[in-house]
Amino acid sequence: MQHYNMNLTLKVWRQRSNKVKGHFESFQVKNISSEMSFLEMFDVLNEQLVAEGKDPIAFDHDCREGICGMCSMYINGRAHGPWTQNTTCQLHMREYKDGDTIVVEPWRAESFPVIRDLVVDRSAFDRIIGAGGYVSVNTGNAVDANSLPIEKQKADEAFAAASCIGCGACVAACPNASAMLFVSAKIAHLALLPQGEPERKNRAVNMIQQMDTEGFGSCTNIGACEAECPKGISLENIARLNREYVGAIFSGSNNG
Amino acid sequence: MALDSKIPAGKMDEKWGKYKSTCKLVNPANKRQLEIIVVGTGLAGASAAASLGEMGYKVKAFCFQDSPRRAHSIAAQGGINAAKNYQNDGDSTYRLFYDTIKGGDYRAREGNVHRLAEVSTNIIDQCVAQGVPFAREYGGLLSNRSFGGTQVQRTFYAAGQTGQQLLIGAYQALERQVALGNVTMYARHEMLDVVKIDGKARGIIARNLVNGELERHFGHAVLLCTGGYGNVFYLSTNAMGSNVTAAWKAHRKGAFFGNPCFTQIHPTCIPVSGDHQSKLTLMSESLRNDGRIWVPKKQGDNRKPGDIPEEERDYYLERRYPAFGNLVPRDVASRAAKERCDAGYGVGSSKMAVYLDFAAAIERYGKIEANKQGKSNLDKDAVIALGKDVVKEKYGNLFDMYAKITGENPYEVPMRIYPAVHYTMGGLWVDYELMTTVPNLYALGEANFSDHGANRLGASALMQGLADGYFVIPYTLGNNLADDIRTKSIPTDHPAFIAAEKEVSDRINKLMSIKGKESVESFHKRLGKIMWDKCGMGRNAEGLKHAIKEIQQLRKDFWSNVRIPGEVNEFNPELDKAGRVADFLELGELMCIDALDREESCGGHFREEFQTEEGEALRDDEKFMYVSAWEFKGDSQYELHKEELKYEIVHPSARSYK
Numbered sequence: 001m002q003h004y005n006m007n008l009t010l011k012v013w014r015q016r017s018n019k020v021k022g023h024f025e026s027f028q029v030k031n032i033s034s035e036m037s038f039l040e041m042f043d044v045l046n047e048q049l050v051a052e053g054k055d056p057i058a059f060d061h062d063c064r065e066g067i068c069g070m071c072s073m074y075i076n077g078r079a080h081g082p083w084t085q086n087t088t089c090q091l092h093m094r095e096y097k098d099g100d101t102i103v104v105e106p107w108r109a110e111s112f113p114v115i116r117d118l119v120v121d122r123s124a125f126d127r128i129i130g131a132g133g134y135v136s137v138n139t140g141n142a143v144d145a146n147s148l149p150i151e152k153q154k155a156d157e158a159f160a161a162a163s164c165i166g167c168g169a170c171v172a173a174c175p176n177a178s179a180m181l182f183v184s185a186k187i188a189h190l191a192l193l194p195q196g197e198p199e200r201k202n203r204a205v206n207m208i209q210q211m212d213t214e215g216f217g218s219c220t221n222i223g224a225c226e227a228e229c230p231k232g233i234s235l236e237n238i239a240r241l242n243r244e245y246v247g248a249i250f251s252g253s254n255n256g
Numbered sequence: 257m258a259l260d261s262k263i264p265a266g267k268m269d270e271k272w273g274k275y276k277s278t279c280k281l282v283n284p285a286n287k288r289q290l291e292i293i294v295v296g297t298g299l300a301g302a303s304a305a306a307s308l309g310e311m312g313y314k315v316k317a318f319c320f321q322d323s324p325r326r327a328h329s330i331a332a333q334g335g336i337n338a339a340k341n342y343q344n345d346g347d348s349t350y351r352l353f354y355d356t357i358k359g360g361d362y363r364a365r366e367g368n369v370h371r372l373a374e375v376s377t378n379i380i381d382q383c384v385a386q387g388v389p390f391a392r393e394y395g396g397l398l399s400n401r402s403f404g405g406t407q408v409q410r411t412f413y414a415a416g417q418t419g420q421q422l423l424i425g426a427y428q429a430l431e432r433q434v435a436l437g438n439v440t441m442y443a444r445h446e447m448l449d450v451v452k453i454d455g456k457a458r459g460i461i462a463r464n465l466v467n468g469e470l471e472r473h474f475g476h477a478v479l480l481c482t483g484g485y486g487n488v489f490y491l492s493t494n495a496m497g498s499n500v501t502a503a504w505k506a507h508r509k510g511a512f513f514g515n516p517c518f519t520q521i522h523p524t525c526i527p528v529s530g531d532h533q534s535k536l537t538l539m540s541e542s543l544r545n546d547g548r549i550w551v552p553k554k555q556g557d558n559r560k561p562g563d564i565p566e567e568e569r570d571y572y573l574e575r576r577y578p579a580f581g582n583l584v585p586r587d588v589a590s591r592a593a594k595e596r597c598d599a600g601y602g603v604g605s606s607k608m609a610v611y612l613d614f615a616a617a618i619e620r621y622g623k624i625e626a627n628k629q630g631k632s633n634l635d636k637d638a639v640i641a642l643g644k645d646v647v648k649e650k651y652g653n654l655f656d657m658y659a660k661i662t663g664e665n666p667y668e669v670p671m672r673i674y675p676a677v678h679y680t681m682g683g684l685w686v687d688y689e690l691m692t693t694v695p696n697l698y699a700l701g702e703a704n705f706s707d708h709g710a711n712r713l714g715a716s717a718l719m720q721g722l723a724d725g726y727f728v729i730p731y732t733l734g735n736n737l738a739d740d741i742r743t744k745s746i747p748t749d750h751p752a753f754i755a756a757e758k759e760v761s762d763r764i765n766k767l768m769s770i771k772g773k774e775s776v777e778s779f780h781k782r783l784g785k786i787m788w789d790k791c792g793m794g795r796n797a798e799g800l801k802h803a804i805k806e807i808q809q810l811r812k813d814f815w816s817n818v819r820i821p822g823e824v825n826e827f828n829p830e831l832d833k834a835g836r837v838a839d840f841l842e843l844g845e846l847m848c849i850d851a852l853d854r855e856e857s858c859g860g861h862f863r864e865e866f867q868t869e870e871g872e873a874l875r876d877d878e879k880f881m882y883v884s885a886w887e888f889k890g891d892s893q894y895e896l897h898k899e900e901l902k903y904e905i906v907h908p909s910a911r912s913y914k
Binding site: 017033035037039040041043044047049050052054055056058060062064065066067069070082083085086089092094100115116121122125127129130134135136137138141142144145146148150152153155156159162165191195196 | 279301306307310320322323324325326328330340342378380381382383384385387388389390391392393394395396397398413414419421424427428429431434435441443467495496497529530532533534535537538635656657660661663694726729730733775777778819821822826827829830
């Protein structure tokens with residue numbers, strides 16, 4: 001693979017806190033290697049800003065291997081940038097060429113208030129999980145793991161849903177800022193497994209109720225969430241969620 | 257101060273059972289009055305916080321990330337060990353215990369390791385009950401694979417995302433307790449000091465990373481579940497935020513640091529591509545189940561890998577270690593890669609890489625698949641296509657990750673890999689109950705030193721984190737707190753809290769007041785280079801002495817020339833990082849002091865002066881069969897305490913994988 005260097009123009013959202021208005025600011029970066037990751041390019045920019053005595057750009061990131069779900073940039077109008085099934089930290093600069101302009105914004109949704117620059121508050125997701133995204137089993141003497149065989153296909157489907165990393169790209173990509181893909185992935189993961197069965201109805205009702213309380217928008221079957229999801233979470237999960245929810249309501253879940 | 261490991265008396269396989277049956281308990285009404293602080297929400301922290309919340313304690317949990325689910329346990333790929341013997345291949349609690357002791361090169365404590373092996377099976381049961389989607393066979397039962405340093409298949413996994421699935425399981429249990437009000441969660445908070453009252457840990461000073469405010473939190477006990485310190489090397493497979501700060505503050509407040517020099521260098525990571533590199537990415541050890549590691553037989557061979565014929569390849573692990581082949585433990589595999597590259601056989605543009613090749617596995621799986629489908633006369637390309645599908649199912653996400661980072665297709669050309677810092681076996685010294693040398697201050701998971709000796713086996717970190725959090729601390733904490741039920745909550749206007757907060761605040765103000773010229777990142781890189789060159793895969797006395805001086809000088813430079821932009825009372829990641837790097841600058845020196853003291857080679861600690869003629873690590877059991885527990889006595893002053901290791905069951909011998 002041929003490596004090359006490039007100069008770029010970046011237009012980045014700056015906002016000191018959620019109490020003040022934000023704006024775009026332009027920056028030039030030079031000699032960016034095509035081998036860098038997108039966040040390493042931001043490291044270069046931030047080092048430059050520190051050297052100039054300016055405030056570096058705040059952005060969330062941690063594992064930088066596409067699994068923690070912390071990085072969250074909206075790049076040229078797409079959550080996590082142009083590559084499919086990819087997180088921002090795994091986007092690499094060989095995607096870009098010399099002279100390109102890149103616009104970078106935070107996740108935009110009322111339920112994800114901006115903390116600073118590109119950093120947003122996604123604690124709403126934790127509260128949705130707390131509303132029912134678990135199996136109520138205390139630590140202790142669980143039965144032998146192999147006493148509960150699970151059909152491989154079901155286990156694989158549950159795994160696919162469970163691979164959600166909770167990054168919020170689905171919300172950022174959706175024009176309605178709906179969190180349905182995130183919520184449906186957890187509901188599907190647990191509904192597909194026998195361990196999730198006893199709490200299945202309450203889980204669906206309570207998680208959706210919490211989702212609404214947090215102010216996320218409604219799902220209107222646009223499908224942008226699936227297209228931008230870094231882990232390829234399928235829209236089928238939303239269909240499953242709707243079935244679970246309707247089933248729970250009509251069979252009289254005690255919270256419904 | 258004499259170190260007491262508090263290993264219970266009795267036969268090795270009865271110690272834990274007896275402990276559990278005879279330890280003191282706290283009744284439910286009293287649990288409600290006891291407050292516990294848990295710092296860190298990875299596998300150890302999330303499992304401990306959830307379990308203690310379920311038991312009825314009042315828990316406060318802290319993490320620096322935006323959500324407890326982000327902790328770096330999430331990135332563990334390959335799997336988790338448990339002595340289930342589901343594969344009927346001769347596994348047992350004793351085998352797991354023995355493999356772990358041997359894998360650790362006889363520098364771990366037998367009592368702790370035996371307990372770990374015992375509870376390993378409970379972990380799998382607990383996680384399955386939570387709905388963790390482990391890989392399964394067609395019959396619906398759990399699947400296993402092999403990891404390095406063992407000859408059985410005892411590793412449970414969820415594709416290449418085992419850490420994620422286990423952490424989400426613990427996180428969900430934690431969020432359930434948060435919703436029930438049993439745990440209060442403080443995300444985007446960083447612990448900056450331990451508060452001691454009458455010699456006991458009674459709380460912490462934490463900084464709210466969103467608004468920069470300092471907070472005082474009381475706890476009857478404090479649990480540090482804050483992970484390892486591999487980022488002292490700057491480049492490592494750790495997350496960018498992983499740090500030693502909580503453990504280091506505890507060390508400065510009296511907690512001894514155990515075996516700080518024991519660092520694990522993981523053999524299969526994507527090589528460094530340039531100076532811009534911010535972190536290194538691991539390619540799971542599980543790949544060594546099927547991948548074969550090789551370099552050209554000719555030095556400086558610049559041909560493409562596909563153009564090098566079979567007979568001109570050196571499968572050096574298979575050659576040197578026929579019994580374990582590509583599945584030798586990590587320390588052995590890493591050193592062997594370094595040896596080949598240093599000798600001029602490395603590959604890729606930097607020549608600091610070796611190949612990890614799946615061609616043979618793809619062909620083998622292709623043939624098996626063709627047989628299964630009853631297609632005996634397929635041509636080679638068709639067989640290889642079938643084989644690629646099998647490999648994709650097993651390792652697809654890892655191959656994708658490799659392709660994204662390097663721009664190369666690992667299904668077609670062998671991966672290039674090189675060792676990188678991955679895990680730290682050293683950590684806060686703890687006794688059998690996981691208590692540090694500061695009463696009521698505990699350390700769990702990677703943050704403690706206890707179970708892996710001088711080298712950790714693959715798939716054992718997840719096991720230890722969850723063992724400590726789910727199955728050990730719920731008993732050992734109660735045994736101690738049973739004597740503390742009359743201690744009322746101490747108001748945080750107590751002078752000890754005020755003094756600790758002032759100390760933290762003074763240090764932050766000092767950092768901000770330097771207003772120098774060099775960025776935090778730049779200091780961190782310089783420290784990392786010293787550590788990697790002189791306290792990395794190979795160490796010697798001269799280099800270590802040099803490193804100590806260099807680090808002391810670097811620390812001086814840092815405190816006189818670091819530049820931190822922004823304000824204290826706002827979201828300021830540069831300030832957060834500055835505090836962490838300041839602590840790494842102290843820890844790095846201690847690691848070198850420890851490495852200098854240990855005049856032997858064992859596990860991941862390879863002193864070049866002490867090796868066999870074949871270049872294998874040369875242990876010195878006569879002089880060094882002890883845990884080095886360092887006491888902080890002031891800047892650059894550390895006193896060594898030794899915990900002698902007594903082996904009752906296993907007879908230490910030269911560790912051989914040949």
